[in-house]
Each structure stands twice: as C-alpha cells, then as structure tokens.
Amino acid sequence: MFKQTNWDEPLIFSLGRKGRRGHVLPKVEEEISRTIGDVSMLVPENMQRKSQPGLPELSEVEVVRHFTRLSEMNYGIDSGLYPLGSCTMKYNPRINELLANLPGISMAHPYQDEGDVQGILEILSRLERWLAEITGTYEVCLQPAAGAHGEFLGTLLMRAYHKLNGENEKRTEIIVPDSAHGTNPASAVMAGFNVVVIPSDKDGCVSVEALEAAVSESTAGLMLTNPNTLGIFEENIEEIANIVHEAGGLLYYDGANLNPILGKARPGDMGFDIVHMNIHKTFGTPHGGGGPGAGPVGVSKKLAKFLPVPRIVFDGESFHFDYDMPHSIGKIRGFYGNSAVLLKAYAYILSLGFEGLKEVAEVSVLNANYLAEKLKEIKGLTLPYGKEKPRKHECVISAKPLKRETGISALNIAKRLLDYGLHAPTTYFPLIVDEALMIEPTETFEKEELDRFIEAVRRICKEAYTNPEAVLKAPHNTTISRLDEMKVSHPKTMTLSWRMYLQKNNQNL
Amino acid sequence: MSKHSHPYIPNSPPEIKQEMMLEIGIKNMEELYRDVPEKYRLKRPLNLPEALSELEIKKHVEASLSKNNVSSDMLVFLGAGCWPHYVPAVVKEIAQRSELFTSYTPYQPEISQGMLQALFEYQSMICELTGMEVANCSLYDWASALGEAARMASRLTRRNEILIPKIIHPERLATLQVYAEPAGISIKQVAYNMETGQISLEDLRNKISDRTAAVYIENPSFLGFIETQVDEISREAHTHGAISITGVDPTSLGILKPPGNYGADIVIGEAQPLGNSMNFGGPLLGIFACRNDLRLIRQMPGRIIGMTTTMDGSRQGFCMALQTREQHIRREKATSNICTNEALCAVASAVYMALLGPEGLRELGETIMYNANYAVHLLSKISGVKAPVFKSAHFKEFTVNFNETGLSVKEVHQKLLKRRIQGGKDISKEFPELGETALYCVTEIHSKEEIERLTTSLEEILAGKR
Numbered sequence: 009m010f011k012q013t014n015w016d017e018p019l020i021f022s023l024g025r026k027g028r029r030g031h032v033l034p035k036v037e038e039e040i041s042r043t044i045g046d047v048s049m050l051v052p053e054n055m056q057r058k059s060q061p062g063l064p065e066l067s068e069v070e071v072v073r074h075f076t077r078l079s080e081m082n083y084g085i086d087s088g089l090y091p092l093g094s095c096t097m098k099y100n101p102r103i104n105e106l107l108a109n110l111p112g113i114s115m116a117h118p119y120q121d122e123g124d125v126q127g128i129l130e131i132l133s134r135l136e137r138w139l140a141e142i143t144g145t146y147e148v149c150l151q152p153a154a155g156a157h158g159e160f161l162g163t164l165l166m167r168a169y170h171k172l173n174g175e176n177e178k179r180t181e182i183i184v185p186d187s188a189h190g191t192n193p194a195s196a197v198m199a200g201f202n203v204v205v206i207p208s209d210k211d212g213c214v215s216v217e218a219l220e221a222a223v224s225e226s227t228a229g230l231m232l233t234n235p236n237t238l239g240i241f242e243e244n245i246e247e248i249a250n251i252v253h254e255a256g257g258l259l260y261y262d263g264a265n266l267n268p269i270l271g272k273a274r275p276g277d278m279g280f281d282i283v284h285m286n287i288h289k290t291f292g293t294p295h296g297g298g299g300p301g302a303g304p305v306g307v308s309k310k311l312a313k314f315l316p317v318p319r320i321v322f323d324g325e326s327f328h329f330d331y332d333m334p335h336s337i338g339k340i341r342g343f344y345g346n347s348a349v350l351l352k353a354y355a356y357i358l359s360l361g362f363e364g365l366k367e368v369a370e371v372s373v374l375n376a377n378y379l380a381e382k383l384k385e386i387k388g389l390t391l392p393y394g395k396e397k398p399r400k401h402e403c404v405i406s407a408k409p410l411k412r413e414t415g416i417s418a419l420n421i422a423k424r425l426l427d428y429g430l431h432a433p434t435t436y437f438p439l440i441v442d443e444a445l446m447i448e449p450t451e452t453f454e455k456e457e458l459d460r461f462i463e464a465v466r467r468i469c470k471e472a473y474t475n476p477e478a479v480l481k482a483p484h485n486t487t488i489s490r491l492d493e494m495k496v497s498h499p500k501t502m503t504l505s506w507r508m509y510l511q512k513n514n515q516n517l
Numbered sequence: 518m519s520k521h522s523h524p525y526i527p528n529s530p531p532e533i534k535q536e537m538m539l540e541i542g543i544k545n546m547e548e549l550y551r552d553v554p555e556k557y558r559l560k561r562p563l564n565l566p567e568a569l570s571e572l573e574i575k576k577h578v579e580a581s582l583s584k585n586n587v588s589s590d591m592l593v594f595l596g597a598g599c600w601p602h603y604v605p606a607v608v609k610e611i612a613q614r615s616e617l618f619t620s621y622t623p624y625q626p627e628i629s630q631g632m633l634q635a636l637f638e639y640q641s642m643i644c645e646l647t648g649m650e651v652a653n654c655s656l657y658d659w660a661s662a663l664g665e666a667a668r669m670a671s672r673l674t675r676r677n678e679i680l681i682p683k684i685i686h687p688e689r690l691a692t693l694q695v696y697a698e699p700a701g702i703s704i705k706q707v708a709y710n711m712e713t714g715q716i717s718l719e720d721l722r723n724k725i726s727d728r729t730a731a732v733y734i735e736n737p738s739f740l741g742f743i744e745t746q747v748d749e750i751s752r753e754a755h756t757h758g759a760i761s762i763t764g765v766d767p768t769s770l771g772i773l774k775p776p777g778n779y780g781a782d783i784v785i786g787e788a789q790p791l792g793n794s795m796n797f798g799g800p801l802l803g804i805f806a807c808r809n810d811l812r813l814i815r816q817m818p819g820r821i822i823g824m825t826t827t828m829d830g831s832r833q834g835f836c837m838a839l840q841t842r843e844q845h846i847r848r849e850k851a852t853s854n855i856c857t858n859e860a861l862c863a864v865a866s867a868v869y870m871a872l873l874g875p876e877g878l879r880e881l882g883e884t885i886m887y888n889a890n891y892a893v894h895l896l897s898k899i900s901g902v903k904a905p906v907f908k909s910a911h912f913k914e915f916t917v918n919f920n921e922t923g924l925s926v927k928e929v930h931q932k933l934l935k936r937r938i939q940g941g942k943d944i945s946k947e948f949p950e951l952g953e954t955a956l957y958c959v960t961e962i963h964s965k966e967e968i969e970r971l972t973t974s975l976e977e978i979l980a981g982k983r
C-alpha cells in the first residue's frame with residue numbers, strides 16, 4: 009500500500025550552524041571599496057540595520073537536502089490522480105518548462121526597448137489571437153495574474169462600460185448563481201458592486217424564473233460558468249443571455265471550466281461579453297502549489313477600448329506597446345502579465361492544434377462521465393441534479409446517504425483516499441450539494457488510474473459500513489496524520505511564523 | 518486528429534474510448550455533448566496552427582525568442598520594479614522539483630506537508646527581513662499588494678483617504694488607483710523636498726487628518742534613495758489614527774533598518790529579486806506582512822500558512838490558517854478575491870534566503886550599494902552628467918540627469934544600445950520636473966569592469982556629441 013515519505017524534517021530555522029554559508033557573492037572589488045569607503049558611511053546612521061535578520065545559517069548541501077526532503081513530502085500531479093474539481097489538474101508538459109527557462113524570456117527586462125523584445129511580443133500577440141479564437145472573443149488581454157484577477161478586471165470593465173453610458177450610478181448589482189465559485193462574488197464586491205445571489209433550479213442550472221425576477225435597472229451583469237460547477241452545461245444559455253442583455257447588463261464567463269468545450273463551443277458565441285481563462289487549468293501550466301498562473305481576459309468588441317494598458321499592437325512590420333487608450337481602466341498590476349507562464353500556454357496550444365484541443369475536451373468529458381457512472385453505483389453515494397444529463401469536465405457526487413447511514417462524511421472519504429496514494433476531490437463545493445465530492449479527472453489520466461480511483465472509493469464506502477473507525481481516523485499513510493485545522497486559527501494557538509512560534513514558546517516557559 | 522494518440526492524452530486510442538463508452542452506455546462522443554444547443558456547436562475548425570511535435574515546438578519557440586535582444590553579453594542597467602539579480606542554481610533546481618510545482622494549493626494538508634512547510638518558512642523569513650510577525654504566502658506583485666494594503670487600511674480605520682509619496686512607480690500608482698476607486702478611497706500625494714527627494718514632512722502634516730486611513734512610503738524610494746524620516750512619518754500616521762504602510766525592495770533589508778523597527782503596521786514589496794528571474798515582468802512576487810495584531814491579521818488578504826498539531830496533539834504540522842477571511846468561505850465578505858497566488862515563486866525566495874543567510878543578505882546589500890555608488894561616483898565625474906539628482910543616500914537605483922549634455926535620455930539610450938548596453942529607464946515623461954533623467958540600476962551582478970564599460974561608453978558618446 010501507498011506510504012508517503014516522512015522525514016520528520018525540522019523547520020529550517022533549527023537547522024544549520026553559525027558560520028555556514030549556502031551561497032557566496034562575488035567579492036566587492038578592492039578599488040570600489042577603496043573609492044567608496046566604508047559602506048556603513050553610505051547608509052544614514054538612523055537607517056542602518058543594527059541586528060541581523062534571524063535567518064538560519066546553512067551550507068548549500070543542507071539547503072538542497074532540506075528542500076528535497078520537503079518536496080518528497082508533497083503530492084503532485086506527477087505522483088498520481090489529482091481529481092480536484094474546478095481546478096483542472098492536468099499534466100504539465102516538461103518541454104514547456106524547459107522553454108520558459110530559456111534566457112530569451114527569463115532574462116528579458118520589461119522595460120527593454122520594444123525593438124529588443126520582438127520575439128516575446130510576437131509570442132504574446134499570437135497567443136492573444138489564439139485565445140480570442142478559442143473563446144470567440146474580439147480581443148484578449150494577457151495581464152491578469154490569475155483567474156480571480158481576471159474576474160476583478162472583468163467586473164471593472166463592466167463598471168467602465170456602464171459609466172461611459174452614464175449608468176454606473178444605477179447599475180450597482182452583479183448577479184451570481186448560488187453554485188458560483190467564491191471568487192465571483194468576492195471579485196464583484198472588489199469592483200464596487202453589490203452581489204445578488206440567485207438559486208439554481210432542480211437540474212442545478214440557473215433558474216430562468218429566478219433570473220427574470222432578479223434582473224432590473226440595477227443589473228450591471230451576470231457572472232456564470234458554463235459548464236457550471238456541477239459539470240452540467242447550462243442549456244438555457246441563450247435565454248439567460250437574452251434576459252441579461254435585455255435588462256442592459258453584461259454577461260461574464262468564468263473560464264475555470266473551459267476545458268470540456270475547447271474546440272466544441274465558444275463562450276463568445278453564447279453571448280458572453282467578458283471571458284476569463286485560467287491558463288494554469290485549461291492550458292496545462294503548473295499550479296506551483298498555489299501559483300503562479302495567468303488569467304487572460306477576452307472581451308467583445310464594444311469592451312475592447314476599456315482594457316488595461318499597454319496593448320500589444322502590430323504595425324505591419326513590428327510589435328509595439330500602445331498606451332494611448334483614453335477609455336482604458338488603467339492598470340491592475342505592474343508590467344504586462346505573467347509572461348513566463350503565458351509562454352508555456354503558447355507551447356501547449358502549438359502541441360495540440362485545433363484537433364488536439366478538441367480531443368482534450370472530449371476525453372476530459374469521457375473521463376468525467378466514466379467516473380460519474382461508476383461512482384453513482386456505489387452504495388452510499390448519489391449523483392444529484394440533472395439525472396438525465398451528461399456531465400462535462402467534472403461530476404459532483406454526494407455522500408449524503410453514506411453520512412446518514414454510517415456517519416462517514418465527504419471529508420472522511422477525502423482523507424481516506426489519501427491513504428491510497430490518490431489526491432482527494434474538492435469537497436463541500438458547490439454549496440448546493442450536501443456532502444459534495446467534486447471530481448475532475450481531466451484528459452491526462454489513463455483509464456487504469458481512473459479505475460484505481462473508483463476501486464478505492466468503492467472500498468472506502470464499504471469500509472464505512474463495516475469498519476468506520478478506519479475511515480474516521482484517516483489518513484494513516486500520509487506524512488502526517490489528521491491535522492487540527494481549528495487550532496491553527498485560534499487566537500491562543502495561532503502560529504503564523506517562526507517569530508510567533510518563538511514568542512509563544514517563551515511565554516509558555 | 519492525426520493517427521497517433523497525443524502524448525498528453527492517454528485515453529485517446531480508439532479502443533480505449535470504445536471500451537469506456539461501452540461501459541457508460543453511449544455510442545459516440547457526440548452523445549456527451551447532446552445537451553449543448555445545436556446553435557452553439559462549433560461547426561468549423563478553429564483558426565489555430567497545425568499541431569507540432571515537441572522538437573518542432575522547441576525549434577519554433579527558440580527561433581522566436583532569439584529575436585529578443587537578450588543575452589549574457591548585453592549589459593542591463595534597468596530596474597524600476599523588476600531587477601536583474603543572480604539566481605543561484607540551487608534555487609532553480611528546487612523550484613523544478615515536480616512534487617512541488619505540479620501540486621495545487623494545499624487543500625489536503627496531510628499529503629502536502631512539503632509545500633506547506635516551505636511556504637511557512639517563506640513567510641517566516643519575510644518576517645525576519647521586514648521585522649513583522651505575520652506574512653501571507655504571496656500576492657501577485659508589489660503593485661496589487663499596494664492596492665490590497667490600501668483597502669485593508671480603509672477597512673480597519675473606516676476611513677477613505679490614503680497618503681502616498683509623490684515619488685512612486687507610475688505603474689504602481691496606476692494600479693493603486695484602480696484598486697482604490699471602487700472602494701471609495703481617494704489618493705493624495707505628498708510632495709518631496711526638491712533637493713533631497715525626501716518626503717516633505719510639512720506637506721504630510723498639511724494633508725494628514727482624521728480622514729487618513731493610511732500613510733504609505735517606499736524604502737528605498739522608486740528613485741532609489743533611502744527615505745530617512747521614517748520614524749517621524751510613522752509617528753505622524755499613528756498620531757492621527759492612521760495605518761503606517763511601507764513598501765520595500767527586500768534586497769536592501771540586509772543592511773537597512775527593517776520597517777518593523779520604525780513603526781510600520783503593514784509591509785508590502787516585491788520579492789522577485791530574491792531568487793526569481795525577470796521573465797519580462799512576470800510572474801512577480803508580492804510581499805504582504807503585518808504586525809501580530811488580531812485586528813490586522815483578520816483583515817489580511819491572501820493565503821496564510823500556520824503551524825498546528827495532529828488531532829491527537831502528538832506531532833507538529835502545517836495547514837492553511839484563517840481561511841474564514843478568504844473567498845472560498847466568506848464569498849462576498851472576503852478580505853480579497855485572491856485565490857491562485859505566486860506560491861512557487863515564494864518557495865524559490867525561501868530557498869534563496871536560506872542560501873544567503875543573514876551574512877549573505879548583508880553582503881548582498883553591501884555589494885549592491887558599493888557597486889551602485891561606484892557607478893554614481895564615475896558617472897558624476899562626466900561633464901554635464903548629474904548623478905544622482907537628489908542629495909540623499911542611494912541603494913541600488915539612482916537618477917542620472919543629462920540636461921547639460923545636449924542629448925536627450927532617448928538619444929543616449931540608443932547610442933548605448935549600439936554598444937550592447939541597456940541604459941536606465943527613461944523617466945522624463947513620468948517625472949517631467951526632473952528633465953532629461955533616467956533611472957539606473959546596478960546590482961551584485963555588475964562587475965567593476967562592466968560598470969566602467971558603462972561609464973566609458975557614456976563618456977565617449979557625450980564627447981562625440983559635443
């Protein structure tokens with residue numbers, strides 16, 4: 009059985025010995041120090057650092073060993089199935105990593121002359137075109153650093169649009185379905201809107217009646233993901249788009265779920281005015297344990313003039329940055345975007361082409377439906393909502409019956425799955441499913457690995473009826489057993505840094 | 518699709534698909550899309566290039582990138598928010614450990630202890646550098662961190678004015694405006710002393726009031742000089758019940774007084790120079806740290822990793838803390854919408870800081886300061902050149918003014934490029950009051966010979982003109 013590495017590795021602050029060094033800088037040259045004099049004379053007395061930062065002192069050897077051990081205590085896509093729903097944990101092609109480390113990009117400074125960065129500008133400009141083509145939008149801005157950052161930009165674009173129409177005072181509301189990801193309402197609020205939540209219908213889709221009741225003169229727009237967070241395609245999208253547009257609102261597409269419709273259907277064609285993409289999901293760039301990603305935003309023609317500066321333009325001969333955009337919302341970050349990440353997406357699209365992207369979509373959907381069909385047969389589990397509907401990229405299984413009958417919850421199943429050397433699905437999201445297990449296999453795992461997952465879930469559910477203790481106490485085979493996630497946020501025990509740790513421990517002495 | 522199955526899609530061989538379709542009772546793939554209205558089915562191929570093999574992709578991208586004029590024989594004196602520093606081999610190596618870079622945000626802490634511990638160590642080291650007690654595990658960059666800090670200060674004080682220096686990175690200012698405006702926060706810029714560049718305390722005192730949510734300063738400033746009236750500025754903020762925010766370039770903190778020692782409540786900044794390449798300006802690594810004060814901590818944006826124990830209390834471990842601040846729990850009431858951040862860059866920075874240690878960081882600061890000031894020393898000897906514009910101590914960046922040379926920054930820049938030198942950033946548009954001025958950056962990567970190559974080149978260029 010799976011057994012995760014456990015090094016019991018101390019915090020780096022308790023490693024090393026005084027006097028060790030992990031990296032040596034080039035020596036300041038004689039003549040420089042002679043000319044400039046003592047450096048302490050350069051820093052004004054009151055601005056000098058009087059005591060050294062409390063960093064550990066380690067040799068290069070120890071640093072490498074420490075972080076190698078830490079990495080061995082971490083599970084990644086390369087370790088096995090990582091079916092986190094909504095996160096599109098697909099394989100990260102190695103060639104893309106290699107390319108992103110080439111000096112032509114890694115050493116490029118953002119303020120070099122345009123003439124000296126034509127190569128990367130060409131790549132970024134083409135990527136903009138391709139992403140616009142894939143999403144059916146008119147123009148794409150590559151600047152947002154992540155999906156949520158794209159949402160922030162998107163809602164700012166709504167604001168700018170309504171403002172230009174003299175309607176920003178009255179259009180104060182953004183509608184989101186109750187199945188939406190948390191970033192949607194959070195982004196809307198950041199852009200200064202109030203959030204109106206509408207319930208889903210019995211199929212888990214946007215309730216057209218509820219939407220009709222919710223729209224008004226105050227509606228700035230609707231944020232939607234399609235397929236939605238249940239993995240179900242919003243069939244009424246035409247009606248939804250019409251309702252929102254007729255009310256004078258804009259339609260926002262949360263592209264976290266773009267994977268299953270690549271080359272099959274396009275948000276722009278469905279009437280979406282603004283579309284963000286999660287490059288680190290759909291286009292195979294690594295999640296890096298939380299980032300960096302990239303969250304480009306595509307828009308319809310009428311919104312293009314509001315995009316952040318600068319825009320990359322081509323004058324027939326070479327690429328330039330255009331800052332002359334009087335309607336631009338301005339800037340949402342420094343420079344032009346996460347270029348090194350975007351370069352990987354460029355290589356990813358080159359590797360697949362249109363046919364390949366369509367294949368990505370179809371196989372991701374086949375895999376998700378395969379899991380849905382098999383899992384819903386397991387005693388204790390159900391597949392709520394849209395019984396007759398095929399899933400797209402993901403399926404959301406409910407462990408409500410199991411919980412009722414055995415006390416074993418979705419969380420317990422998740423923890424027990426770790427014992428099999430499988431990552432757990434997303435749990436307790438979307439909020440409209442009780443005991444939710446949100447499962448997205450992606451196209452990059454083979455049938456055998458999916459079968460291994462199904463078998464593991466089957467065994468766990470069986471165990472719930474026969475030997476619930478083993479499930480309740482899971483995980484057993486991970487680096488560490490079940491952690492106390494309450495303690496970490498309790499004011500008495502909260503320890504958020506080595507400093508706080510030292511302060512707490514001295515108090516206890 | 519061509520005959521072969523794609524290397525990234527293991528289930529694409531027709532037999533496997535057949536097998537799976539049979540098991541779920543469908544006859545063809547289209548059945549899985551039967552709920553997509555006919556009207557929206559894409560009926561034409563997307564206009565994308567033909568799929569390429571790995572080797573072809575490599576050749577193609579390499580060919581494109583070779584059009585960039587970027588190479589090790591090109592001297593770069595550009596900084597301004599994205600700085601050229603050496604990235605030790607170990608840093609790249611660790612950041613490429615696939616268990617780390619192919620993982621997601623550690624939602625399942627028991628199987629993700631490696632990433633969690635590395636991020637906890639990053640947070641802790643940022644605290645050591647800045648003199649704060651709490652740091653999150655990253656925001657997108659310095660500019661967005663400033664936007665978040667302004668909003669946090671406004672929430673904390675229920676006030677809606679923020680005071681910032683007149684001398685600030687224009688892109689950072691533009692980002693702040695975009696983050697602040699929807700929250701109803703107005704921005705006021707505090708004038709500077711024309712001779713020293715230092716913030717005018719007089720103007721600060723005129724502008725600060727009981728409407729002020731925060732006073733923000735940068736150290737070193739955008740134009741590279743060290744702001745010295747830091748204690749007074751913080752005190753002024755606190756006297757008026759405002760939050761004191763400092764923005765830092767962390768490479769200075771081996772030798773400069775940490776903001777925690779001069780009353781900063783929140784410290785933000787850019788950690789790209791700690792172990793991350795420039796990458797044409799992204800990804801970057803936004804620092805966000807604050808004092809150990811629950812009121813502050815509860816309003817922080819972004820992910821924070823904390824130390825905890827196993828349920829039975831027998832072992833120490835790590836998991837995400839205070840998630841009730843975040844969008845996935847608190848939704849529209851969250852402190853920020855941030856979800857994906859720059860975690861892997863934070864790990865790279867942790868490795869970098871661990872490699873350097875306290876001595877290395879001091880040496881880094883000193884080397885940078887020596888080299889930069891050596892460049893200033895040589896440049897200011899060139900007739901007509903004024904470096905720096907302000908009479909203050911400078912760390913790694915400094916202004917160079919060409920007013921008296923008869924050449925514009927742009928002209929000088931073009932001539933330098935011909936000699937394979939990237940001169941400093943032209944700031945004559947952003948700071949017209951400084952005339953023909955560029956912002957130069959010198960770091961530990963520049964050798965004495967390289968600095969001298971810059972100054973002799975400038976000498977020759979200017980001599981040729983006059």
Ligand SMILES: Cc1ncc(COP(=O)(O)O)c(C=O)c1O
Nearest residue numbers: 094154155156189191264856857
């Ligand atoms: C449906 C949905 N929307 C938005 C986001 C936010 O994207 P990001 O994490 O890139 O900011 C996510 C990802 O977690 C998501 O699953």
